[in-house]
Amino acid sequence: EDQxxxxxxxxxxxxxxxxxLNCSYTVSxxxxxxxxxxxxxxxxxxxxxxxxxxxxxxxxxxKATLTKKESFxxxxxxKPEDSATYLCAVQATSWGKLQxxxxxxxxxxx
Amino acid sequence: EAGVTQSPTxxxxxxGQQATLRCSPISGHTSVYWYQQALGLGLQFxxxxxxxxxxxxxxxPPRFSGRQxxxxxxxxxxxxxxxxxxxxxxxxxxxxxxxxxxFFGQGTRLTVV
Numbered sequence: 001e002d003q004x005x006x007x008x009x010x011x012x013x014x015x016x017x018x019x020x021l022n023c024s025y026t027v028s029x030x031x032x033x034x035x036x037x038x039x040x041x042x043x044x045x046x047x048x049x050x051x052x053x054x055x056x057x058x059x060x061x062x063k064a065t066l067t068k069k070e071s072f073x074x075x076x077x078x079k080p081e082d083s084a085t086y087l088c089a090v091q092a093t094s095w096g097k098l099q100x101x102x103x104x105x106x107x108x109x110x
Numbered sequence: 111e112a113g114v115t116q117s118p119t120x121x122x123x124x125x126g127q128q129a130t131l132r133c134s135p136i137s138g139h140t141s142v143y144w145y146q147q148a149l150g151l152g153l154q155f156x157x158x159x160x161x162x163x164x165x166x167x168x169x170x171p172p173r174f175s176g177r178q179x180x181x182x183x184x185x186x187x188x189x190x191x192x193x194x195x196x197x198x199x200x201x202x203x204x205x206x207x208x209x210x211x212x213f214f215g216q217g218t219r220l221t222v223v
Contacts, residue, residue, distance in 0.1 A: 034211055043114075043200050043214035044153070087153070097143060097166050098202075098212060100153040 002027045006088050006101035013108045016077050021104045023088030024070040033071050034098060035064050036087040044087055047073075078108045112137065114203050114215035122221045123191050131186040131218045135203030141165075142184040143204075143212055144176060148197040156199075159184055160206065191222045 003026045013019055025033065032051050036044035048057040050066040057064045061082060063074040073086055085105045089098040115134045123129050135142050144156040155168040159178035173189040182203075188195055198219050202212035 032211075036214075041198070041217075041219070043202075043216045046211050046213055049211045089153075096141075096160070097155045097158050097168070099155065100145075102152040 002090075002092060002099060004088060004090055004099055004101040006086075006104050008104060009102070010105045011107070013075070013078050013106065015079055015108055015110050018074070018076045018078070021073040021075070021086055021088075021106070022070060023073070023101055025088075025090045026069075027090050027092045027099075029093035031091045031093045033066055034089045034091070035062075035071070035073055036089065037084045038087055038103070039084050047086075075106070078106075080108045080110055082106065083108045114201055114213055116199075116201050116215040116218050118218060119216070120219045120221070122223060125191055125193060125222055127191050129188045129191060129195075129220055131188075131199050131201075131220070133184045133186070133201030133203075133215060135182050135184070135201075136213060139203035139205050139213075140182050141204045141206055141212075142178055142182065143202040144184070144186050145200040145202070146170075146197045147200060147217075148194070153200065157186070188220070193222050196220060196222045 005024050007022045035047040038044040048064040053068045061076045065072045085103040087103045089100045117132045141160040145153040158166040176186040178184045198217045200217045202214045204210045204212040
């Protein structure tokens, strides 16, 4: 059965304390893996798309990597404005839809 | 360029009533996705429309339905509302149903009382 699992569920960081979020997936035929950021009560904001193992993408303090079974979102020297829920989603070749993980809630304190 | 727009922002309905939610995709996008996000839960896939056709449907009862218009905007209808239908309903659009990223609107908060 196709699955997307994110860990940890919640992460509390001090400002400047780098960390990584994990997204493991089981899907038959990966078309793409997507990372989103969601603030409370708002729609998810697109961050990255990764298509093949070994691919990396960067945006400001965020860096996403992809292997054949998981993806990591690295947050380097986070700031309080990086506080949000980070969502991972996969798109299989047979679906079209995006299947989301439950998300990792990140809180960065000054 | 305008993003995905959803209306209304908030909607309060009584149990048993019908709700209609609307979505306008980004200009040039032909695919529209609908998701339900209940409080504290993840995004659950509802429906996917592309080029006016329903392409895929999530594990929801038939009282959740929708359509896509010739201008690619979309409507989600929820009949016979139940209390557990209270959630944030999110619409996303993408240039097509292929391997391209989807961009989300701000959602419609539906409250069933």
